[in-house]
Amino acid sequence: MNVLNTETFHRTRPAVTTIMPVRNGEKFIGAALESLRAEIGPRDEILVVDDASTDASAEIARAFSGPIRIFQETGVGCGAARNRALREVNTPWITFLDADDLAYLDRIFRLGQRMLADDRPELVYGGQCRFFNDIPTAKEIEEPLAMLASTMLVEKQVFSRVGFFDPKLRIGEMIPWFTQVQRLEIRVAALPGPVIRRRQHATNLSGSEAYRAACLTAMRTALAIRRG
Secondary structure, eight states: OOOOOHHHHHHHSOOEEEEEEESSOTTTHHHHHHHHGGGOOTTOEEEEEEESOSSSHHHHHHTOOSSEEEEEESSOOHHHHHHHHHTTOOSSEEEEOOTTOEEOTTHHHHHHHHHTSTTOOSEEEEEEEEEETTOTTSOOEEOOOOOOGGGEEEEHHHHHHHOOOOTTOSSOTHHHHHHHHHHTTOOEEEEEEEEEEEEEOTTOSTTSHHHHHHHHHHHHHHHHHHTO
16 A cells, blocks of 8 residues: 655645534534644535534534534434535535544544555544543543444445435434445455544433334344345
8 A cells, every 4th residue: 555644645635624524512623623633734614513412512513713603404314414514515525523522633534544555445433532531531442343324434435336324213223324335345444443532421312221222123124225
């Protein structure tokens, strides 16, 4: 693989759009946006979709001094909120970041280097570390490598072939989408090591019964895709 230094990479790489859905994320969205600042270039953009927040999430996003656009939605769920932003993307590369997580400062550099390798993957994903917001002394946990929205860098044209996320799935929409990626044999590459820090906090949905039930529905949808 032809490895570029950081300066050359960011000067010559394709422009990147980062999509960030948020709902009542005023406690964390400012830090999430700041974590993107190190790699924002003059051709890049951040698209924030405020999905019916009742707090100051949108105001905090508007105050961010960077190339950012904010869109309003009416409580449609994460997948449909991401779709709203996808329709506005004007760059060749796309990333995602949840409003309560943090990107590593070299996330685009590492994922992008792999994207530009000789085998030219169309989607590259890395890993994540989980940290505990309410237990500052807790050790961060590096989790097994898995395809997640916030750990991937993907070419825009992939969405033309795979389609957008299922808007009926308010949770777990990535599961059938990645199944479709595999079914269509999109060129995918895994990058060892974490590229985001995932925040564990009291209002995470991932520990709830509703979350588990929604993921089960998403897995059933994925199974239907596999069956063709």
